Amino acid sequence: MKFIKHLVYILLLAFVCIAGVTNAQGLKIAHLSGNFYVYTTYKMLDGSPFPSNSMYLVTNKGVVLFDTPWDTAQCQPLLDSIQLRHHQKVVLCIATHFHDDRTIGLAFLRQHGVKTYTSLQTDLLCQQHGDSRAKYIFTADTTFTVGGYAFQTYWPGKGHTADNIVIWFAKQKILYGGCLIKSIDNKSLGNIADADVAAWPSTISRLLAKFPDAEDVIPGHFGWSGRDALQHTLDLLRQNGQ
Numbered sequence: 001m002k003f004i005k006h007l008v009y010i011l012l013l014a015f016v017c018i019a020g021v022t023n024a025q026g027l028k029i030a031h032l033s034g035n036f037y038v039y040t041t042y043k044m045l046d047g048s049p050f051p052s053n054s055m056y057l058v059t060n061k062g063v064v065l066f067d068t069p070w071d072t073a074q075c076q077p078l079l080d081s082i083q084l085r086h087h088q089k090v091v092l093c094i095a096t097h098f099h100d101d102r103t104i105g106l107a108f109l110r111q112h113g114v115k116t117y118t119s120l121q122t123d124l125l126c127q128q129h130g131d132s133r134a135k136y137i138f139t140a141d142t143t144f145t146v147g148g149y150a151f152q153t154y155w156p157g158k159g160h161t162a163d164n165i166v167i168w169f170a171k172q173k174i175l176y177g178g179c180l181i182k183s184i185d186n187k188s189l190g191n192i193a194d195a196d197v198a199a200w201p202s203t204i205s206r207l208l209a210k211f212p213d214a215e216d217v218i219p220g221h222f223g224w225s226g227r228d229a230l231q232h233t234l235d236l237l238r239q240n241g242q
């Protein structure tokens with residue numbers, strides 16, 4: 001009997017450890033500044049977890065997501081973590097291009113009453129590629145205001161994809177760049193299957209000119225710090241012969 005008790009205890013401990021490890025790689029939330037948080041989810045690529053950054057903003061009228069988790073299994077844990085930590089519901093989500101690291105959670109979020117948005121260009125590509133679609137569409141650069149926070153969507157031109165947009169928070173000087181921006185941790189351009197590498201440098205130059213005062217630039221994958229990722233992306237493109 002004692003042996004069985006021990007066995008149950010050991011199995012339980014093993015389960016907690018495995019669950020802990022899974023969770024550590026499943027969803028990470030990092031504070032950026034003020035009410036801004038970067039959250040990271042993972043997809044197994046070539047046998048190891050590959051991270052993808054998204055962001056959320058907490059307001060007194062609810063939480064806004066910028067891109068969905070890459071892992072649909074993390075959608076409910078994300079909503080739960082936000083509720084637990086901030087006592088707010090997610091009310092809105094904007095996906096910044098059609099790839100699944102930005103859009104795969106849109107269907108889940110729609111079902112859970114979140115107002116989901118993409119640009120028309122992104123929606124057309126989602127339809128073409130069979131990706132999850134948003135309920136609402138904007139046809140031009142749009143300024144949203146939620147709980148006193150204003151932010152602007154901006155399509156700077158083609159790059160990582162034809163439809164990639166960025167989100168600009170003028171007051172907080174945060175530029176959410178998504179996969180158009182490469183992290184300073186990246187030594188290559190990553191997935192360029194749908195990229196326009198010839199157009200990409202002028203797209204980045206447009207961002208540098210339009211947002212000279214950006215202080216925090218958030219790339220789609222890997223680490224972020226300051227605004228250096230903009231120039232770094234341009235350097236990588238030039239090394240790539242652009």
Ligand SMILES: [Zn+2]
Nearest residue numbers: 099101179220
């Ligand atoms: Zn990406």
